[in-house]
Amino acid sequence: MFDLGIYAAGLAVALALALVGWIASIALKNASIADSLWPVFFILLGLTYVLGAPAAGDRAWLVFALVALWGLRLGAFITRRNWGEPEDRRYRAMRAGNDPGFWWKSVYIVFGLQGLLAWVISLPLLTTALGQTPLGVLDALALLLWLGGLFFESVGDQQLARFKARPENAGKVMDQGLWRYTRHPNYFGEACIWWAFYLFALAAGGWWSIIAPVLMTWLLLRVSGVTLLEQDIGERRPAYRDYIAGTNAFIPGPPRRPTLHNQTGDAK
Numbered sequence: 001m002f003d004l005g006i007y008a009a010g011l012a013v014a015l016a017l018a019l020v021g022w023i024a025s026i027a028l029k030n031a032s033i034a035d036s037l038w039p040v041f042f043i044l045l046g047l048t049y050v051l052g053a054p055a056a057g058d059r060a061w062l063v064f065a066l067v068a069l070w071g072l073r074l075g076a077f078i079t080r081r082n083w084g085e086p087e088d089r090r091y092r093a094m095r096a097g098n099d100p101g102f103w104w105k106s107v108y109i110v111f112g113l114q115g116l117l118a119w120v121i122s123l124p125l126l127t128t129a130l131g132q133t134p135l136g137v138l139d140a141l142a143l144l145l146w147l148g149g150l151f152f153e154s155v156g157d158q159q160l161a162r163f164k165a166r167p168e169n170a171g172k173v174m175d176q177g178l179w180r181y182t183r184h185p186n187y188f189g190e191a192c193i194w195w196a197f198y199l200f201a202l203a204a205g206g207w208w209s210i211i212a213p214v215l216m217t218w219l220l221l222r223v224s225g226v227t228l229l230e231q232d233i234g235e236r237r238p239a240y241r242d243y244i245a246g247t248n249a250f251i252p253g254p255p256r257r258p259t260l261h262n263q264t265g266d267a268k
Contacts, residue, residue, distance in 0.1 A: 001130035001205055006052040010045045010126065011119050017041060018115035022107045031091040034110050036079045039071035041118035042125070049122075049129035058135055063128040063200050066146055070193055073150075077157050090228070121194070121216050123209040124201035131204025142199035149192030152178060152252075156185030173239045181252040183230075183243065187220045188250055226250060 021037045046067040050056045082088070087095070091110070095102045098109060159177040163169050178185035194216040201209045219225060226249055233240050246256045 001127050001132075003052070003126070003130055006049055006130070007126055009052055010048050010122060011116075013044050013048050014041055014115035014119045014122075015112070017044060018111040019107070021114075022111040025106065025111070026103055030087045031095065031106055031110050032082055032085075032088040034091075034114055035082065035088070036075055037111075038078075038114065038118070039074040041115060042067050042122060043071040045118065045122040046125045046129070049126045053129040055132070056129055057132055059131060059133075059139060059200060059204060060129045062135075062139075062143075063125060063197065066143075067125060067197075070146075070150060073154060077154075077161075081161065117215070117219070121212045123212045124194075124197040124206060127201040127206025127209050128197070128204050131201075131206065133204055136203060138199055138203040142196045142203065145192055145199065146196035149189040149194075149196060151189065152182075152185045152192065153189030156189060160186075173237065173243050175243055175247065175255075178252070179247075180255055181248065183247050183249050184220075184226055185252070187225045188252065191217045191220055191250075221250060 017037065017040065021033060025031045025033050046064045050060050050064045053060060086092075094106075094109065098105050102109075156178045159179060160174055163174045163176065182188050191213070194213045198210060198213040201207075201212075221227065230240075230244070230249075
């Protein structure tokens with residue numbers, strides 16, 4: 001199922017939010033607010049598709065509810081984590097590499113690009129909004145995968161936040177809880193969530209929207225996720241090299257060596 005008019009309306013909504021975020025970042029002199037905006041894109045896109053559909057069915061409203069729950073939790077977590085903090089080092093590096101004029105370049109380097117990516121990745125949401133097939137077994141499997149993804153993402157986020165909040169953990173590497181089995185449980189959970197949305201879309205007949213979870217997984221693994229965070233982490237955090245050697249990067253698995261509670265290095 002596809003409707004070019006509704007999908008185009010989604011693009012307009014995404015670019016409008018990107019523009020608002022860019023203006024706010026100029027006022028705050030902090031491009032890190034782009035992180036908080038990321039889940040908001042999908043909430044607004046999902047709402048646009050559901051309201052624009054001729055007759056949104058049970059699957060459409062179920063998927064929108066799941067998008068809203070995921071987006072509100074992630075947006076609140078990121079905003080709370082970044083509140084009162086200086087601009088994230090990723091954006092500081094981007095700013096340094098694009099000055100002079102980063103303030104206006106960021107409208108397309110950061111916010112416009114983010115809006116376009118969210119629009120493309122939202123294809124399963126469009127398909128489920130337009131689909132009319134009844135809920136079935138594939139939808140049940142999708143919901144189970146979504147719940148598993150939310151567990152890894154939300155629990156992983158909270159475990160790392162609690163770990164970093166304890167003064168006694170300063171200089172230590174986080175290798176407890178879910179982080180014992182994967183170096184990025186939150187990213188793994190995020191990927192599961194978007195593959196779950198694809199399964200909902202597949203049940204609605206939108207097999208072609210597979211580009212969305214593939215793109216999201218690629219971003220998490222190769223662009224803004226694992227690769228970006230770990231490109232120089234072994235040099236900055238010596239103990240993290242042992243953690244890399246003993247723990248899967250993405251898909252959870254049993255540790256290959258003892259945990260690092262007594263080894264030092266910067267916390268993740």
